[in-house]
Amino acid sequence: MRFAATVTRASEVDRAIEEILAPIDQRVTPGMVDLALLFVSAHFEDDLEAVVERVSTLLPNATLIGCTAEGVIGVDQELERVPSMSLLAATMPDVRIRPFHIRQQDLEAAESSHDWERLVAVSPESQPLFIGFADPFRLGVQEFLDQLNLMYPGAPLIGGVASAAHEPGQNRLILNGEVVREGMVGVAMTGSFTVTTVVSQGCRPIGKPFVITRGERNVVLELGGRPTLQQLQDILSGLSQQDEQLARQSLFLGRVIDEYKDRFDRGDFLIQNILGADRSNGAIAIAGHARVGATVQFHVRDAESADLDLRRLLEPHADKSIQGAMLFGCNGRGTNMWPQPGHDVGVLRQLLGDVPVAGFFCGGEFGPIGGKNFIHGLTASVALFSEANDGDGA
Numbered sequence: 001m002r003f004a005a006t007v008t009r010a011s012e013v014d015r016a017i018e019e020i021l022a023p024i025d026q027r028v029t030p031g032m033v034d035l036a037l038l039f040v041s042a043h044f045e046d047d048l049e050a051v052v053e054r055v056s057t058l059l060p061n062a063t064l065i066g067c068t069a070e071g072v073i074g075v076d077q078e079l080e081r082v083p084s085m086s087l088l089a090a091t092m093p094d095v096r097i098r099p100f101h102i103r104q105q106d107l108e109a110a111e112s113s114h115d116w117e118r119l120v121a122v123s124p125e126s127q128p129l130f131i132g133f134a135d136p137f138r139l140g141v142q143e144f145l146d147q148l149n150l151m152y153p154g155a156p157l158i159g160g161v162a163s164a165a166h167e168p169g170q171n172r173l174i175l176n177g178e179v180v181r182e183g184m185v186g187v188a189m190t191g192s193f194t195v196t197t198v199v200s201q202g203c204r205p206i207g208k209p210f211v212i213t214r215g216e217r218n219v220v221l222e223l224g225g226r227p228t229l230q231q232l233q234d235i236l237s238g239l240s241q242q243d244e245q246l247a248r249q250s251l252f253l254g255r256v257i258d259e260y261k262d263r264f265d266r267g268d269f270l271i272q273n274i275l276g277a278d279r280s281n282g283a284i285a286i287a288g289h290a291r292v293g294a295t296v297q298f299h300v301r302d303a304e305s306a307d308l309d310l311r312r313l314l315e316p317h318a319d320k321s322i323q324g325a326m327l328f329g330c331n332g333r334g335t336n337m338w339p340q341p342g343h344d345v346g347v348l349r350q351l352l353g354d355v356p357v358a359g360f361f362c363g364g365e366f367g368p369i370g371g372k373n374f375i376h377g378l379t380a381s382v383a384l385f386s387e388a389n390d391g392d393g394a
Contacts, residue, residue, distance in 0.1 A: 227282025
């Protein structure tokens, strides 16, 4: 298994194509590339068919997927809101790669596991890895995730939502030699490889975990038998002045995914936005279901917390032989979170070495937590590839 990554910020299309294609054969043999991921900024949307044709010609045996984005990630750079392209090419001789394109009508018609096997050409028993890129305007992304989790329990999905559009029809998705404008494109991968997924939500917990004892729809009425705001006020009173101020500006509620664990740490919580509070009854509204019996904990997020969270999640993999990586970051990260560009890819390469990596800035990131796939925000979702049995899989 071998990977190669390239990136360009050239604004002229022919030069940009040359800069992402020319270095590929320094690490892989183009004719032996099995999978290629291509990410292109919106500046090139009118030339995308020509770009895809050139890439497909150089990599004739590769399954090619990708999308347009607000910014791209490649090698050691994060290029935001400028003309840019990135490419990741992988030779994976013992891996079966099945491309798919799922439209909204396909999703609505899929009623059974047999329907899904027809759509993605793999069975749940084959333990696939899914890589996918979606247009949120013409696909029910949450519906897709719910069905995928149901039909393929435990199978990770990595990728994200195309971010080059503000209205329907502007996003472009890439599947082999075709450019499409709706649905989800991706691949299902099975065979001899190991993938480790890292989902860094950039938060750290404050206070202690609580159980939701009263809740209605998305409203958390009580935690641990007391009004939610009373519990929160007790937490705030015990924080440092700096953390209290941060909590008042950037507060979230994390829901534990695997309730059977003895203790909860980073990566065990699905971070959900707090939408509002009602002082009359001490309740808060969250961007999720307030299920009675669920374990939750308040979290805060800032640049320092996001940096530390990513480092702590990647550090356990620093001594493994990672062959290649995919990095999908929220468009709220990058220079929207840190003063200098290139933070997430810089941390990855600092901890894991000179790993070929590519990805893009998403309008929502896909990644598993506790064995279930979710769409995240302000998250760095990472897939680390290594040879079979050379690390812990997802």
